[in-house]
Amino acid sequence: MSEEPFLRGVALAQWAYGAERLGVPAFDIMKTCRIDPVQALEPSSEIPLPLFENYLLELILASGDELFGLHIGQQIMPALYGSLSMLIMSAESVEDAVRLAIQYSPLVVGSAGGLDFRDSGDDKIFLGLLAYRNHVVRRHWIEAVGALLFQAFRFHNKSLYPEKIFFEHSSPSKKSEKEIRDFFISPIHFGASFNGAIIARKKAELRLHDYGKYSLEMARKLADEQLEAQKKQQDVIGKIKLHIEDLMGSAPPRRESVAERLGVSSRKLDRRLSEAGVTWQQLVDSIRSQLAHEYLAQAHYKIKDVASMLGFADVRAFQRRFRHWTGVSPSQYKKSLNQPGGSASE
Structure with missing residues (x-):
């Protein structure tokens, strides 16, 4: 797994082609962001997260659209997603489709995001995981993903x-809130502690179709081959890191919160970390550093912005920690x- 989070060319294509449809010069912006369209739009290409995040921010600003992400997500382009589209369309139930989407999401989002899924009594809870730090990008991304998934399932059954x-x-x-609520139909809670949705068990178990297993087996075989070729499937530590990065975007990451998201006790989480030869604090420090x-x-990020994006309670806490890591202050x-030729050491 790459140390630096990355996304696949498939994800870039959804935003680039979608933006062009909405009248935004996506490919011109791509070049100004130093992204080579020919190479980057290859489905299996890896785009470093900071580069991808900067591109999305430029698209959003150029669009002048408060609901740009939602409007991107409303454009379903199955051909872009290849085997992942085939898998979801071939799944027998909503729950099967979601589990397949979780398993094979690295084909699209690489190591910079994903989905998680767990039972909660009579309901199923879905979590959208994001490694993005910029709050504007996070908002538009999650609304786009939400719109894509919502339309995919509604295509099978309007209920x-x-x-x-x-x-x-x-x-x-x-005005924008009304459009969001009208589109999603369901009650929406803004300012929540996570991005996600709750679906009743009876809906999650609802049968989508009776195509049989052959098409699903073929789609799964193709997806397995692609994942094997990429060799980028996330391990246990990778999944924990993704949850930490997701929490970091809105609050200080707590091991209890990550353990709850993973459906395990804090003690079991610590055991998994120990088996990997790392402690919770070492992992958090590694990501933050x-x-x-x-x-x-x-240049456009101030020190206080960085402290906030990394989940520090205040700037001083970040400054102390950064000096501990590097021996110099963030400003230095x-x-x-x-x-030119300068060094970050004192």
């Missing part, structure tokens, strides 16, 4: 909608990057 939908971002303008260096290298590190 397939969640009991509740949760967005971590705050409510947009009244890597991201801190990436964000501080971007940032200043050194602007000096």
Whole structure:
């Protein structure tokens, strides 16, 4: 698994072609963001998360559309998703489709996001996991993914909608909020602690069709071959890291929160970390240190912005931790990057 989170060319294609349909010069913007369209739009290509995130932000700003993500997600383009589309369309039930989407999501989102799924009594809880740090990008991305999944299931059965939908971002303008609520139908809770949805068990078990197993087996075989070729399936630690990065976007990451998301006790989570030879704090510090260096290298991020994006309670806490990691303060590190041949050491 790559150390730096990345996304696949498939994800880039959804936003690029979708934006062009909406009148946004997506390919011109791609070039200004130093992304080679020919190479990057290959389905299996890897686009580093910071590069992809910057591109999405530029698209969103150029669109001037408060619901750009939602409008991107409303454009279903099955051909882009290849074997993943075949799998979902061939699944026998909603739950089967979701489990397949979770298993094979690395074909699209690489190591920078995904879905998680767990039982909660008579309901099924779905979680959308994001490694994005920019709050604007996170909002548009999750609304786009939500719209894609919502339409995919509604294509099979008009009654397939969640009991509740949760967005971590705050409510947009009244006009935009109305459009979101009208589209999703379900009750929506803005400002939640996670991005996700609750679906009643009876709906999750609802049969989608009776195509038989042959088409599903063929789709699964193709998807397995693609995953094997990529060799990027996330291990246990990779999954824990993804949850940490997702929580980091809105609050300080807590091991209890990650354990709850994974459906295990804190003790079992610690045991899994121990087996991998790492502690919770070491893992959190590793992620924060890597991201801190990436964000501080971007001129438009202030130190207080970086502290917030990494889930620190305040700027001073971030400054102390960064000095512990590097021996210099964030401001000294940032200043050194602007000096030709400069060093970040004192």
